[in-house]
Amino acid sequence: NAGVMQNPRHLVRRRGQEARLRCSPMKGHSHVYWYRQLPEEGLKFMVYLQKENIIDESGMPKERFSAEFPKEGPSILRIQQVVRGDSAAYFCASSDGTGGDEQYFGPGTRLTVT
Amino acid sequence: AQSVTQLGSHVSVSEGALVLLRCNYSSSVPPYLFWYVQYPNQGLQLLLKYTSAATLVKGINGFEAEFKKSETSFHLTKPSAHMSDAAEYFCAVTTNTNAGKSTFGDGTTLTVKP
Numbered sequence: 385n386a387g388v389m390q391n392p393r394h395l396v397r398r399r400g401q402e403a404r405l406r407c408s409p410m411k412g413h414s415h416v417y418w419y420r421q422l423p424e425e426g427l428k429f430m431v432y433l434q435k436e437n438i439i440d441e442s443g444m445p446k447e448r449f450s451a452e453f454p455k456e457g458p459s460i461l462r463i464q465q466v467v468r469g470d471s472a473a474y475f476c477a478s479s480d481g482t483g484g485d486e487q488y489f490g491p492g493t494r495l496t497v498t
Numbered sequence: 499a500q501s502v503t504q505l506g507s508h509v510s511v512s513e514g515a516l517v518l519l520r521c522n523y524s525s526s527v528p529p530y531l532f533w534y535v536q537y538p539n540q541g542l543q544l545l546l547k548y549t550s551a552a553t554l555v556k557g558i559n560g561f562e563a564e565f566k567k568s569e570t571s572f573h574l575t576k577p578s579a580h581m582s583d584a585a586e587y588f589c590a591v592t593t594n595t596n597a598g599k600s601t602f603g604d605g606t607t608l609t610v611k612p
Contacts, residue, residue, distance in 0.1 A: 388541075417599065426588060426604040432516075440599055475541060477600075486532055487600060491539040 386411065388490035389458075396496045397466045405461040405493045409478030416459045417423050417487060418451060421473040433459060434481070466497045500525040500591045504603035512611045516578040519606045521589030524570060524583075531572040532590040532600070533563055542588065548572060559583070584610045 389408040397403050409416050414435050419427040429443040433453035444451065448466075453459040461468055473494050477487035500529060505520040523529055530549050534542040546557025552563040563574045586607050590600040 419602075427602040429599055429601065432599050477542075486544045486547050489534075489543070491541040494539075 388476055388488050390474075390476050390490035390493050392493060393491060394496070396498060398498055399467055400465050402498075403463040403466050403470070403474075403495055405463075405474050405495070407411040407461070407476030407478075407490060409459070409476075410449050410488050413478035413480055413488070415479045415481040416453050417479070418459075418461050418468045419475045419477065421475060421492075423472070427475060430461070463495075466495070468497050471495055471497045500593060500601050502589050502591050502601055502603040504587075504589050504606050507604065508607045508609065510611060511579045512579055514578050517574070517579045517583065517608065519574040519587050519608065521563075521572045521603060522570050523572060523589070523591045525545070525593055527593045527595055528604055529591045529593055531563075531565060532592075533557065533561070533572075533574050534588045534590060535559075536586045536588065536605075538585075540546055541595065545587075576604075579580065579608075579610045581610050581612065584608055593598040 388410055391406050416433045418430040420430055421427050431444050431451045432440040436455050448464045450462045473492045475492045476490045479487045501524045503522045529601040533545040534545045535545050545561050546555045548555050548565045556562045561576045563572050565572050586605045588605050592600045598603050
């Protein structure tokens, strides 16, 4: 049973380019969460999605960041016009949506903005 | 609202010594609590979880944690540290009213000295 998959594992972008991060949840999971981990910091919640719906985006920066989880295909975290401060590890997690069930994490995408 | 505080960003122990990593939480409703471990350049792996059953929870790799409501604590312990335990550890809280969105502590880096 494949776990949560994220790609790419490493992504290098120049300032001003777009970054697209993909996440495929565990089989049977329809809830996806994105977190950002800055160097030497913990994970910060960004957005929570179910299929075709954004449930909670309270942690998303107001500009340049967007997320989707289409009916078919992976969840996408999109960062437009990247800046150096966007350099971080971005983790995706999935669950079946119940509060008592743990989230299963992917290996992360490490974004470096040059 | 929910929050987690991990006391001590760095903990160092000798191999064979007791490991104690502290976590205090705040939640207006009954919480679910988790400990995750993160090895360098990897995603998070669940160590154990508290979901309102037994207050003493046993996890993988010999770790355990005790939920103490009166102290709002969920400290992680292991009787005898092993070199392979060196990693970063995160405490997290979620609730049934928060649709599974987890709030993470800032993490504790555990160093194990030979």
